[in-house]
Amino acid sequence: MADSRTPRSADGLGSSSPAPAVTRAAAVLDALAEAPSGRLTLSDLSRELGIPKSSTSNLLMALEEARLITREGADFSLGRKLVELGAAYLSRLDEVQEFYKFCEQAPTLSGETVRIAMIDGDHIIYLARYEGHPAVRLTSNIGDKMPLSLSAVGKVLLAQLHDHDIEAMFPDDVELPVMTPKSLRSAAELKAQVAAIRKQGYALEDEESTLGVVCLAVPVPTHGAHGPSLGLSVTALKATFSEEQAALMVKELKELAHSLGNPMG
Amino acid sequence: MADSRTPRSADGLGSSSPAPAVTRAAAVLDALAEAPSGRLTLSDLSRELGIPKSSTSNLLMALEEARLITREGADFSLGRKLVELGAAYLSRLDEVQEFYKFCEQAPTLSGETVRIAMIDGDHIIYLARYEGHPAVRLTSNIGDKMPLSLSAVGKVLLAQLHDHDIEAMFPDDVELPVMTPKSLRSAAELKAQVAAIRKQGYALEDEESTLGVVCLAVPVPTHGAHGPSLGLSVTALKATFSEEQAALMVKELKELAHSLGNPMG
């Protein structure tokens, strides 16, 4: 569609990084992941990333040999090995396994759509999804990303950060992404919500990303020191959403969060 | 903690590949994925891959900057971006989306555990899993791999290949992996099964990978020319497995395979 005329530099910024070939290879993977069709030619990549064709060719050959990408005629696309590696990452998160078990036997949550997510730069990334009633099927998938300000999990994880980090990510004049009329518009609004979230211990997203849909989220206490902070959320239809139901969900979410935070559940 | 004393060379074989840094970076990712704990130090990697420490350090810095790996003190582990990339790969497979939809409304399959897989080297890799009754929870996850000879999908996909390819992968004196007393032992057995599978159009795995568990699998016709061939499988407990039920499952699996093979379902 809209031609992505953004010759982003292959390397981050000034980026006098060692092993530039690796940085560029990563940029190739990114470009392929973001390409609408998922398929790009050598010239496409060379142009978009600003890498000479001959170098690009070398990169692609190496990436193909590693099965990180696949060649199909003249088009390159992401390779299967990435699924393996992503799965390897997830399998190391014990939280994901326990997450599923808990959802299944939770009185209220077992019928809902629950997700576990984590901060990834200035977005959140969904790591796992439990679907109680297939009636409300979410379009979002494992691995998908969402801006922090547009999701309940995003806001609740943001509230976990230190104020100066928040300030750095959202200076007063930032322009927030908008998806519905109810999306937060200003950094001020966002910070007000963060304050409220810190008090009440959970976050609510009220049709801010999708009309007709609401979300509740709680943070998972970071056990010990290591590991990035996780968040949990339930998604429901606004039409069938009641105060008492919300209270129940938050209660169970907090239980789940607690048991995930304390390995010896 | 059996020390993995296998200093596999960072590069494939003779591997006079261009962009060696990329090849080595991929080797680092592999090593991290295969490490039992998922965490390795710089020295571990340097030793295991046979890359000088200083070079390894450079690689790791570049990989970390690309968020393909994460540093945690002195330990390195796989990074979140791999989940993104893996998800991006899967989201491009329209088959996966349709797979879920079909399973939900299929009379018999909707209650079973169904998976879609693809050949990946000499293994199969599971791409998606539908779980009808959480009673029988599989240990295998999306992205997991299985030897071809040990799974119904593996055998059915093998049967799709040309004989000379099969011969190349399974010469008469290969030693097949064994997981249960019923696992196939010889290439001859495997080839006999392949012949049978080609006749009947589906594959059966009878406690060959896990005692008490059986699997049925059918191939997805490769639509057009592009794309590697996919396979579908149902998993059931041997105890509750009947002939008539099997017939129903195979029938529905074939319907699903057909609709996946012909985009315009």
Add this chain to the structure above:
DNA sequence: CACGCTTGTTCAATCCACTGAACAACCACC
């Protein structure tokens, strides 16, 4: 505390991967 054995980081010299231009093949449009 000194010792041996780790660990990761620094730095200058060398070697090799990167580059740019020239190449060949292809397609689409007059």
Add this chain to the structure above:
DNA sequence: GGTGGTTGTTCAGTGGATTGAACAAGCGTG
């Protein structure tokens, strides 16, 4: 068919990434 725009591949020169040795810092052990 000619022609201008592609595409991806080839190759020799050169600049920078790679490297090994030397360094500093941590950790048990006797």
